Amino acid sequence: MRRISCGARRRRVLLLIAGMALSTAGAASAPARAQATSGEPVTIGAILSVTGPVAGVGQPERDGALLAEKIVNASGGVGGRPLKLVIEDDASNPDTAISKATGLIRSTKVRALIGSSNLPSTVAIGGLTDPIRLPQVALSGIGPAVEAKRTCVVHLLAPQELNARAALTYVRDALKAKRVGLLHDSGYGQAVANSLKAVAPEYGVELAQVEKFEIGATDVSAQAAKVKNAGVDVVVIVASSATPFRNVHDLRIGVPVIGSIASSSYDYVRAMGEAAEGVIFPEFLIAEDPLPHQVKFVATFKEAYGRLPKNYEAAGWDAVNLLAKVLAEAGPEADNAAVCAALRKPLRGVLATYDFSAPDMTGLGLSSFSYSQVKNGSFVRLPLPAR
Amino acid sequence: MTAALFVQALFAGLTNGFVYALVGLGIAVIFKGSRTVNVVQGEFVVIGALVVVGLLDAAGLPYPVAALAGIVGGLLLGGFTEVAFIRPLIRRRAGEDALLLVSIGLAVAMSAAVLYVAGRGSYLLPAVGGNAVVNLAGATVRVHALFLIASGAALVLGLAWFFRHTMLGLSMMAAAMEPDGATVTGIDTERMRTLTFALGGALGAAAGILVAPLTEVNYQMGLALTLKGFAAAVLGGLANPLGAVAGGILIAMVEAFGIVFIASGYKNVFAMSVLILVMVLLPNGLLGRRARAGG
Numbered sequence: 001m002r003r004i005s006c007g008a009r010r011r012r013v014l015l016l017i018a019g020m021a022l023s024t025a026g027a028a029s030a031p032a033r034a035q036a037t038s039g040e041p042v043t044i045g046a047i048l049s050v051t052g053p054v055a056g057v058g059q060p061e062r063d064g065a066l067l068a069e070k071i072v073n074a075s076g077g078v079g080g081r082p083l084k085l086v087i088e089d090d091a092s093n094p095d096t097a098i099s100k101a102t103g104l105i106r107s108t109k110v111r112a113l114i115g116s117s118n119l120p121s122t123v124a125i126g127g128l129t130d131p132i133r134l135p136q137v138a139l140s141g142i143g144p145a146v147e148a149k150r151t152c153v154v155h156l157l158a159p160q161e162l163n164a165r166a167a168l169t170y171v172r173d174a175l176k177a178k179r180v181g182l183l184h185d186s187g188y189g190q191a192v193a194n195s196l197k198a199v200a201p202e203y204g205v206e207l208a209q210v211e212k213f214e215i216g217a218t219d220v221s222a223q224a225a226k227v228k229n230a231g232v233d234v235v236v237i238v239a240s241s242a243t244p245f246r247n248v249h250d251l252r253i254g255v256p257v258i259g260s261i262a263s264s265s266y267d268y269v270r271a272m273g274e275a276a277e278g279v280i281f282p283e284f285l286i287a288e289d290p291l292p293h294q295v296k297f298v299a300t301f302k303e304a305y306g307r308l309p310k311n312y313e314a315a316g317w318d319a320v321n322l323l324a325k326v327l328a329e330a331g332p333e334a335d336n337a338a339v340c341a342a343l344r345k346p347l348r349g350v351l352a353t354y355d356f357s358a359p360d361m362t363g364l365g366l367s368s369f370s371y372s373q374v375k376n377g378s379f380v381r382l383p384l385p386a387r
Numbered sequence: 388m389t390a391a392l393f394v395q396a397l398f399a400g401l402t403n404g405f406v407y408a409l410v411g412l413g414i415a416v417i418f419k420g421s422r423t424v425n426v427v428q429g430e431f432v433v434i435g436a437l438v439v440v441g442l443l444d445a446a447g448l449p450y451p452v453a454a455l456a457g458i459v460g461g462l463l464l465g466g467f468t469e470v471a472f473i474r475p476l477i478r479r480r481a482g483e484d485a486l487l488l489v490s491i492g493l494a495v496a497m498s499a500a501v502l503y504v505a506g507r508g509s510y511l512l513p514a515v516g517g518n519a520v521v522n523l524a525g526a527t528v529r530v531h532a533l534f535l536i537a538s539g540a541a542l543v544l545g546l547a548w549f550f551r552h553t554m555l556g557l558s559m560m561a562a563a564m565e566p567d568g569a570t571v572t573g574i575d576t577e578r579m580r581t582l583t584f585a586l587g588g589a590l591g592a593a594a595g596i597l598v599a600p601l602t603e604v605n606y607q608m609g610l611a612l613t614l615k616g617f618a619a620a621v622l623g624g625l626a627n628p629l630g631a632v633a634g635g636i637l638i639a640m641v642e643a644f645g646i647v648f649i650a651s652g653y654k655n656v657f658a659m660s661v662l663i664l665v666m667v668l669l670p671n672g673l674l675g676r677r678a679r680a681g682g
Contacts, residue, residue: 055507186652211651216611218602219403222646225395225526241509242603250520251527271509271603274518 037077041084042332044323045104047115047125048139048316052092053187053215056240057262057312058117061139062087064316065114067304072324079328085320086110090121097121101128111327112136112339114319117312119143119188126150133336135326135343137319139312142360143191152340154356156315156322156349157261158364164195166282166369167236167258168203173385174371175256177233179208183223183248185215189238192260196236208232215240221247228253239263242271249275256280265310269374276374280382284351285314286372289381297350311351318349391525396647398523400640402532402601405539408635409594410616412543413587415623415631419550420559420583423483426490427468428591429613430497433606435461435592436599437501440510450513458592465588468493469581477580494609501606514600535597542593543632550628559583563626618662624672633673638662 046065049058069085077083086108090097097116104110105128112135116122122138123146129136130150141157142148158166171177180200184193193210200207209230211223224247227235235253237244238260248257249272257279264281272279287308290298297317301309309317322343327334330342346355346363355363372379410428417425439457442448448456472489516530550556562569562579569576595604616631619638623630638658645657665673 051507211646213651214655216607218406218598218608219399221402222396222399222643223651225392225399226647226651229389229392250518250529252520267508271511273511 037073037080037082039081041082042078042324042327043084043086043108043110044320044327045101045108045110045113045115046085046087046316046319047090047097047100047104047113047121048087049092049117049121050087050089052090053240054092054118056265056267057139058089058092060265060310060312061117061316061319063305064301064309064313064318065320066316067301067313068317068320068324070304071300072320078324079332081332083320083324090116092118092121094120094124098124098128101125105129105132105134110134112323114139114316114323116140119191122153123147126153129153133340135323135336135339137322137343139315139319142362148359148361151361152336152343153361154322154343154354155360155362156318156351156354157362158352158368159360159362160191160195161199162364162366163192163261163282164199165203166366167260168196168199168205169366170258170280170282170371170385171205171234171236172203173387174382175234177205177256179206179230179232179234181227181230181232181235181255182207182210182238183220183227183235183244184210184212184238185217185240185244186212187215188240188262189260192238213239213244217241218243219247220244221250224248224251224253234258236260237263242268242273242275245272245275245279258282261311264372264379265312266308266377269377276377279374281372281374281379282369283311283372284368284370285309285311286370286379286381288378291370293348294350314349314351318347318351322347322349389525392647394524394526395528396643397640398526398528398532400643401536401636402528402639403642404636404639405536405632406594406598406602406612406635407615407619407639408632409539409542409590409597410612411619411623411631411635412546412616412628413590413594414613414616414620415626415628416546416590417583417587418620419626419628420563420586421469421473421580422563423473423486424490424617425584425587426487426494426613426617427497427609428587428616429609429611430494430501431461431465431588431591432595432598432612433501433604433609434464434497434595435588436512436595436604437505437510438592439512439596440599440604441505443512454596457596458589461592461595462585462589465591466581466585468588469584473580473584474577494613498606498609501609505606507606509603509605510599511603512596512599529601531600535601538593538597539632542590543629546590546628555582559586618658622662622665622673627672630672637665637673 048061050062072083088100090100114137115125117139119140122140133152136153138153138155141159142155209227211226213220213223228251234256236258259279259281261283264283269276287298326342330339344357352364352368371382373382413428414425435457438460439453442453442456514531515534519530520527558574559579562574562576566576619635620631622634641661642654642658646654
């Protein structure tokens with residue numbers, strides 16, 4: 001045993017006690033002290049459809065984004081500087097989106113832009129951000145061909161074709177169905193219908209009956225009756241209202257119903273009433289049974305808002321966190337091109353796993369999809385279909 | 388084409404037809420009683436339904452009481468609309484175009500008010516018979532849809548009797564057809580006009596209460612309902628409530644059969660083509676000139 005002099009031992013003990021005291025003091029005041037941000041805020045803009053027909057998507061996105069801003073700032077901000085999120089409402093309208101974008105870019109001088117919740121507005125805003133290479137995080141799936149050329153606009157939602165493939169994978173592998181009936185609205189539903197028609201043959205599935213109705217139609221029982229009459233094995237409904245689900249349920253067709261991600265929210269499920277029971281959704285976030293990397297977000301959201309989040313809340317959250325990370329990485333003096341380069345990398349988000357360097361500016365694969373079924377107003381995770 | 392599909396289309400047509408008919412009825416009644424086109428009719432429907440939703444949720448009233456309260460609410464709203472907005476204009480000898488503009492402005496304002504009070508959500512009322520359906524010749528029809536059709540028919544017949552066989556109904560018609568002559572015989576034309584609007588409001592609310600269990604009601608629906616109801620009323624001769632019913636059912640039938648037997652994408656094309664064709668061939672509506680004059 002080594003012999004330590006009295007003085008050295010006393011010094012060691014003093015150091016030990018001092019160290020313990022400091023670390024305790026540090027731990028006690030850490031929340032207040034360690035994460036404070038200072039300096040010039042890093043400002044990012046967000047154009048979301050908080051009102052108008054797409055408000056059902058825009059409002060959750062706003063909730064997720066605001067929460068992310070709060071948490072980012074509580075965790076040290078962007079490289080020590082506070083993050084400032086300026087949210088504007090485009091009322092689901094591309095012309096409004098353009099005027100808000102112009103304001104954010106020219107007057108507020110945002111470092112990056114999130115937006116929008118709907119495809120036409122995203123494309124419209126892209127016309128402003130692309131020429132100046134301002135990084136844009138879109139909360140809509142990639143749409144017309146021009147978007148693929150805008151190499152600073154990344155997308156956090158799946159391209160339409162992937163949504164179609166996710167649904168058809170379930171139809172073919174889990175339901176073993178051959179004949180599909182499709183009820184879709186004349187807006188977003190038309191795009192989905194086109195994708196489904198294009199991809200269905202690959203899956204050995206026939207779109208036996210395709211019926212259209214206008215957005216906001218108050219009754220689609222005639223269209224639903226045609227689908228029932230065609231003798232299908234499964235009905236796919238793409239709508240932004242609960243009416244088609246109720247009409248299909250009223251007809252007691254007796255086959256599984258698959259909805260689209262835009263209808264998978266607690267509000268819609270409540271509006272569908274009895275008709276919601278058993279509806280299957282290909283989606284990303286099932287808050288009742290989250291994947292390991294989603295658990296923390298679900299808990300944080302539940303604590304902040306007192307309710308469970310769904311896909312669009314996670315998308316808003318991911319958008320803000322992505323930009324905070326990229327802006328911190330690129331540094332405070334980085335120009336648009338540098339931020340853009342930092343943006344085009346893989347990302348493990350809460351909603352999905354992305355690779356923004358991919359040609360479709362999304363890099364989302366079928367493996368990010370989960371399938372849920374509504375039971376008693378909650379979403380239950382379904383096992384992934386075996387190939 | 389199967390028999391089941393045919394019957395399904397028939398009932399879809401009848402159900403929607405009576406909804407359009409009830410809205411058209413309100414527009415026709417108001418036109419009959421005041422010679423003004425009421426663009427606010429669709430808002431009466433929405434507000435009537437939402438008042439009942441509110442009373443059921445907030446006050447926990449039993450359904451029949453809440454429904455009655457909703458209809459009374461519609462009555463009061465209709466009367467108030469006339470007294471506050473129409474009467475002052477008529478006293479100042481405003482033309483039909485000014486009244487139409489005010490009516491359109493009111494419709495937009497009421498829709499915004501509904502958004503403010505009730506929010507963006509869509510609301511359902513409990514249905515008669517719950518979610519039960521019946522099987523009729525291979526078609527599946529909601530019990531509530533049958534209730535709606537029966538109630539609609541009863542309302543129409545009741546209204547026809549009211550205008551022909553009650554003093555009040557006859558006075559309301561007289562005041563509209565010939566205001567000066569009516570005044571001479573002691574009919575208070577201003578009060579008759581107010582009562583006409585009140586009746587229109589009550590009819591709108593009744594339509595809302597009947598349709599809300601089948602179709603969720605929200606702040607945006609008013610104008611679309613007004614347009615369909617207006618088409619129904621015009622088809623029927625605008626001042627003839629029975630004509631509005633016939634018009635509404637015709638439009639809805641054309642829509643339903645067009646969807647089922649031709650293609651669902653062209654539903655509005657059919658309905659509007661039929662409307663245009665009928666108006667070209669029968670300019671005074673389905674029931675002719677006699678109906679137009681309010682007979």
